[in-house]
Amino acid sequence: MINKIKASKSEKIILWFLIILGLFTLTSLIILKNKCLFVKKHEPNNIKFDNPENIAILNASCGNVIIELYPDISPKAVARFKTLARSGAYDDAAFHRVIENKLIQAGDLQFGKRENLDYGKVGTGKSGLGLIESEIDGDFKYERGSIGLARTFQMNTEDSQFFIIFQDEPLFEGEYTPIGKVLFGLEVLEKVKFMPKFHIVPRPDFINSLKLLN
């Protein structure tokens, strides 16, 4: 006959400790693996917009970024952005330039797409639609969440690349063509992969899709 041996009090404590430790490790791993866990989800269909014709939805790995475009301030730049968004040109474009807490840049349609990412040239590519004139005279404050078209050192060289800023940048006013502001979901972009101390991101995150609401 086998006697049932009861666990001592200290053995029970160790057992519970191990179970709790295991659960804690498992949970931590899930949280650490999922960078999007605490990112609020924004569903455009559940939001009422004043100007739905000027709303764009950028989908990245952690969710939707809802953007309001300002055609009154930069008509040519917004028209270009809408044209490219409508055609799906921004889908699968890399967030090729990410500076932590400062800005994120994407939209190189020539060298920055998922299928033909060229690390040597990304950031220099064009859309094929030609360059457009800078529109920098409008009244626009470059505050956190503002979106502008990128350009080379020269004015009037805007095309498809755009940037979104994570902090106020008053020096950008009168410098870069603004196209809009992020209404919801800036935190989605703050989860995009970056490399401390470097501009260009190796194996970057991509825009899943960028479409207009209407």
Next chain:
Amino acid sequence: MIFFRPILFFFILIAPLKANTIYNLIKIPNLEIYETNTENKLRYLYAAKPFKLGADVKKNIQCFDSNKETLDIKYKIINENLNRYSSDFLKKIGLKYIVLCEDLSIAEINTAGIPNNITRTLILDIKFNEAYFERAIHHEVFHIIKDTYKDFFDDADWKNFNKKKFEYSECSTCNNKWNLSTYNKTKGFLTEYSKSTASEDMAEVFSHLMFYQNKIYNDDPIIKRKILFIKKNILKIDNTFNF
């Protein structure tokens, strides 16, 4: 090409990040904002630390930081002079950033200013000879104007104003002892520095026009023609411009 790309990528990765907004805009390190809220939308920056610039590794342009007292005094003078240019005119010529620093030099030759119409920047030496400091501001502004409107200020056209035997020096920095004093008897040139190059000659005429506010009474026929040329072409850029 297969070997070249990883090497290129490596260099991109090791290029140090300069997240500083001012550096990204005008490619000059160690600057901070002095004043951006100005009538004509010029943005004044100052050297918080010495900086070096240059197209190659030599970086032959250098300038040093200044103390606050000097900055405050010189800013007032510079601002007063540059306020004479409207924001519209400055936009047309491509001037937006004024960098204030001390002991500016290029290839170890001291200079009043270094203009760059690509970055829309004018670096000014705030410790430059006080006797000519204000005039030098306008002189440097003219270089921006000329770089932006090369067709309006053609060197060959300008040389025709001078006597046939006259030849300009090969460059303006070949000699660091050019005198900037205005001649009493001009003989076609306002200063000794005017004789260095056609470009410097034009800048000297423009700076005299601005500094003396159109009150150059000169019987010299060459100077008269040069003044007319400068005025005519500046008004082509902006017909509301006031000398």
